[in-house]
Amino acid sequence: MKRTPLIKELTAIMGREAVLSRPEDLMLYEYDALSALRTPDAVVFPTTTEQVVRLVKLAADQKTPIVPRGAGTGLSGGAVVTEGGIVISLARMKKILEIDLESQRARVQPGVVNTDLSLAVADGGFYYAPDPSSQKACTIGGNVAENSGGPHTLAYGVTTNHVLGLEVVLPDGEVIRAGGKCWETPGYDLTGLLVGSEGTLGIVTEITVRLMRRPEAVETMVAIYDRVMDATRTVVAITSEGITPAALEMMDGFTLRAVEQATHAGYPMDSAAVLLIEVEGLGEAVSEQARQIEAVCGRNNVRAVRRAKTPDERALFWKGRKNAFGALGRISPNYYVQDGVIPRTRLPEMLEYIEAVGRKYDLRIGNIFHAGDGNLHPLLMFDARDRDQSQRVVKAAQEIMGRCAELGGSITGEHGVGVEKNELMPLIFSEDDLEIQRQIKSLFNPSGLFNPGKVLPTGKMCGEIRVQVGSGA
Amino acid sequence: MAIAADVVRAGFAGIVGESQVLYGEPACAGLRVDGRLPRCVVYPTSAEQAAQVLKFAAENGLAVIAIGGGSKLGIGNPPQKYDVALCLRDMKKTLHYEPADLTAGVEAGTTFQEFQDLLRRDGLWLPLDPPGRERATLGGIVAANASGPLRQLYGTPRDMVLGMRIATTEGKVVKTGGRVVKNVAGFDLGKLLIGSFGTLGVIVEVNLKLFPIPAERETFILSAGTLGIARDLRRRILNSPLEPARLVLLDAEASNLIRPVASLDSAAREPEIWVEASGSKAVIDRTRKDLEELGRAVGAKVQLSDQEGSRASWRLIADFSNWFHVTSPESLVLKGTMPTAHCEEFLSLAQQEAGNEKVKVTSITQVGVGIMVLGLVGSNGANPMVPLVTRLRKSLEKLGGALTVIAAPVEFKEQVDAWGTPGSGLKMMQKLKAAWDPKGILAPGRFVGGI
Known part of the structure; x- marks a missing residue:
């Protein structure tokens, strides 16, 4: 569909105030906290599940990609567009729908900011445990998409351990509810599958979470x-x-x-x-x-x-x-944050390895990480204007990820795969392992219009970090 | 079209070796599911063999039920078809064990008990107390997402599984997750398999997160008098800073059964709240002090159970769903899940409805989690169970919960679905089932919505 008629249709569903289409507005949505890729054709701000359904159906009719977005604080490019299409920002779906302190649950819309939920239940002595560093900006919906972590997940687990129920709009426009307020519901754990699926299987429009008592x-x-x-x-x-x-x-x-x-x-x-x-x-x-x-x-x-x-x-x-990330931004024109996991006992040797990689590529690498669960965040400093340096950064990051995989670890502990590491997935998964993941994706998302080019390898650049570092940081 | 017996024999023998397949009544007697006997039992010794068995079965339309220790075979609807028991008891290797990292990976046939014995030497454990733990295997526990009262503090297998390998009906062995405690690479397929009761694939290896054994434990028993007081106690305990390891409500019937085991004085004849505190001596002393204060506020006295007695009691409490049905095979065992705020309300309703039908209720509820196990025994003559359970299920679903059948006579299960009303996710679940098991050979008909 041509852009102008698409905008017209979107405006008909959403109203003028909830659609962005001017180039200068769209430019702001080229980015997340990792990098920029392409400019979306439009950005829309639904406030109800019903609107999301209509958007999803329109996109399906028009064969237009859809990229769901929260606050855009993600670090793996999950919320950027790879081939144009509509960005569905859930930022205006930010109602806290229900707080049930006796059962220790809250039901929220996806645009609720992580800290705002904790603040809303603070008087009762409760909080929402997952605490990504960006918690003052990032949304619960984005946390669900990425299965986000944070420093305190060492003791309390990541997002998936705190989400009990979801309302989800599937790519054909059907709305399903998975899980609920209870710890168990009969049937397959669709909630568990959808958390961390990075917006490729459906758009989450409501989330039921567990609240915890403040210690x-x-x-x-x-x-x-x-x-x-x-x-x-x-x-x-x-x-x-x-x-x-x-x-x-x-x-x-x-x-x-x-x-x-x-x-x-x-x-x-x-x-x-x-x-x-x-x-x-x-x-x-x-x-x-x-x-x-x-x-x-x-x-x-x-x-x-x-x-x-x-x-x-x-x-x-x-x-x-x-x-810390912001502080490093003050001393280096650009930095590339990595996210890898190793068995915790391998920390001493892994840090030596990272230092050696820094020497090899002549790069300054800072280390800040969730040591308790072996989740590393090496920060590679560079100047994006220096092409050679930028390339060395990508190579160095790749070697670090390769080492994490060799030690029996993972290529991402909490930032997600996105467009950053999908080509690295073969480092930890065999072709059979990936095939079954592709099958899951095509079951939910047969047309591939939901957040295309994310999570799974596209096969275009096998075994490489695909990101253009420096554009966003 | 039925496949010839000799083809089956040759097929399985070719995969696992002749001695690893047993046919007929005596060998299969213990593997009955809802009265049905399989044609044979196959014992693979590797993940690849298990996958090949599934592939062969799929190609030949043989229905397979995966079995570990056989402790949970009563859960689910009667199978539509049951040809082969795929028993993982000969797959019990420890694949990696890193006590300093608090992680381990084992083959799925490793028994819970063997695993705990291994961990104990290093002061570690897998903090689960699922029913049937004398026989249960880790694969079975994960496939059922089985847990017990320790769930209060530690959660379920869902919170402890780091990764797994799964044998599929395509004959492949696929990996999901990994070995480290934090990992978000790729779709979390493990979540689908956890609690899938062997209907999507067969879990052949699991990687688990381990925990240090707490220094000390102590059990406190609070007499509750009425369910109203029990509710008050539950609210006060959950609103206190205390972090109990286990927290259950025994109704008067249950406490009458458990108290003698704890060598406590005569029957209580009233509901009780049992609390287990774990940690250092200072933590336990503090817990005692706070519980006594809480108890005083609602007029509940606090009793202490001795170590040996409480250990035996907790075993019995955790295993309630098993032994209750074994001791009276005509009984029903149900599991209710509900928002914690509704625990006592639903129990009271169940007691009332059952009482009207002259059915006796015995219940143990994890009140901090919202999980209730109910044992129902009817009086001779009339059989009110079908309408009773249907009514209770409807009431609980209205409260946002679900009521599933854990153990029941086959005649009952033929009339009442074991799982209850499937939600709006059913279509997606059916698609997942069709993708993973296109021939429908894995425990056909046993799961939610006819899956």
Whole structure:
């Protein structure tokens, strides 16, 4: 369909205020937090499931691709268009539909911002546990699409462990409800399949989540190290001694210096690495675990362990961590955030490997990651204007991913596959494994119009990271 | 068209070897499903063999039911057809075990008990207490997403499975997920298989997340007097900072059955809330103090059960759905799932409706999770069970829950669907089934909506 008639049809469904079609408006939707690809033909802002159904049917009639989008904070290109089409922004579907504190559930529209849900239930002593770094901007719908994680998923699990029910518009316009408020519903776990499907199987229009009680006590500590190896060994020891912190984060010296300059969180500028460790729960359990953790740190040559004495200090420690990507943006024109997972005991050797990759490609690589579950986020610094450097960044990232796969890990722990890593999927899956995933995709999405070019390899550039780094970061 | 017996024999013998296939009554007697006997039982020794068995069965239209320890064969509708029992008991290798990483991968036929024995040496465990755990295999537990009261703190297999390999009816072995604790690469097919009761493919290997065994445990019993008080206690406990490992409501009938095992004084004749606290001594002392305070506020006294007695009691509580039916084969065992806020309300309704029909209810409810196991025993003569269960199911569905049949006489199951009203997702489920099992040979008819 030509663009003008398409816009006319969209306006008929949505009203003028809910359709963007001017080039200068559309340009803003070329991006997510990874990169920019193509310009969409239109961006629409439905407010009801019914409108989503009509949009989906229109797109099916017109054979136009559809890309669902939340806040556009994703890091794997899940919300960018690969071949034009309509971007369906769920940002205006942001009602909290139901809060049932007694059953510890909330039912929300997909555009509800992650933190807003926690704020809405805070007075009752509850919160929504998954906490991606972008939680002040990202939406629950986007979290569902990507199966997002966050620092506290170490203890409480990722999005899929907190989502119990979905309302979904399938590519043929049919609306189904999967799961619900209960922990179990008879039948296959469609909810579990749809979480993390990156908008390729359906558009989620309603989500039922589990709420958790805020813990009685929290202890937040920063452990400061003179050698990176001592910090990684501490992580291994904490895990293997059976201590389960709520969060266990690590930053290397390079990263923490950038963070410190930006946020003044109190990380010492001359240290080689810091661990940010949090324990939560009953007061008695928290003080015991904090003591145990201090002891483990001590056995691993920690320089000092600082405990947050006030809620403000705790917030400051976390601010440093959660704003780290932004802080690095201040010191490098561009950076490429990677997301890989390894068995936690392999951390020390993996960090050495990353350092060697940095040397090989002459790149500065910062490390900040969810150490407790072996989820690495190497940040590769570069200048996008330098073509050669940009290419080296992609190669270096690819080698790091290859190593994660060799160690029995994964090429993404929480950012998703998107358009970034779909060609890397063969690193961890065989052709048979991928074939069955393709089959699932074509069952739900036979025309391939829902978020095309995502998750599964297209076969165009086998075994490569497909992203043009630098355009968005 | 029926396939000739000698072709079947030669086919299976060619895949697993002659000694790994047994035919006829004595060998298959323990593998009956709803009274039906399979023609043979096949024992593969590798994932690839299991896949080949499925392929051969699919090509020849033989209906297969995958079996681990056989502890959950009563769940589901009577099979439309049952030719082959695919038993995984000879697949029990440990594929990798990394105690320091808190992960392990095993073949699906590994028994729950063997696995726990392995982990215990390193102070670890898989924190599940599913019914039938003496016999259950990990593959079966995952295929049924089976759990018990420990679900309160730890969740279900769905929260512990990191990845798996699945034998398909195409004869392939496919992998989903991985070995690490965090992984979002690709569609999460494992979720489809968890709780699919062997109707999509056969789980042949599972990778699991492990947990440290808590230092200490203590069981507290709060007398509730009435269901109203039980509700009050449930609200107070769940609104407190306490993090119980198990939290169940035993109705008066159930507590009368369990108390003697815990070597507690005579029958309570009233509902009770059982709480297990786990962790350090300080945590347990704190829990006791808080529970006593909570109890005082509603007039419930708190009793402590000794270690041995509580261990035996929790085993019995977790295994309730099994032994209740075994001890009275005419009984029904149902599982209700519901928003936690409706637990006592539904129980009270069930007691009333059953009472009207002279049916006795015995129930154990995980009140923090919203899972209720109900045992129903009728009086001699009239058979009110079919209309009773239909009514209860309708009431529970209205509350946003579901009522499934866990164990029942075949005659009952022939009249009442085991799973209840399928939701709007049924069509998608049927498509998934048709894609994974196009010949419909995997446990045909046993699952939701005729799948």
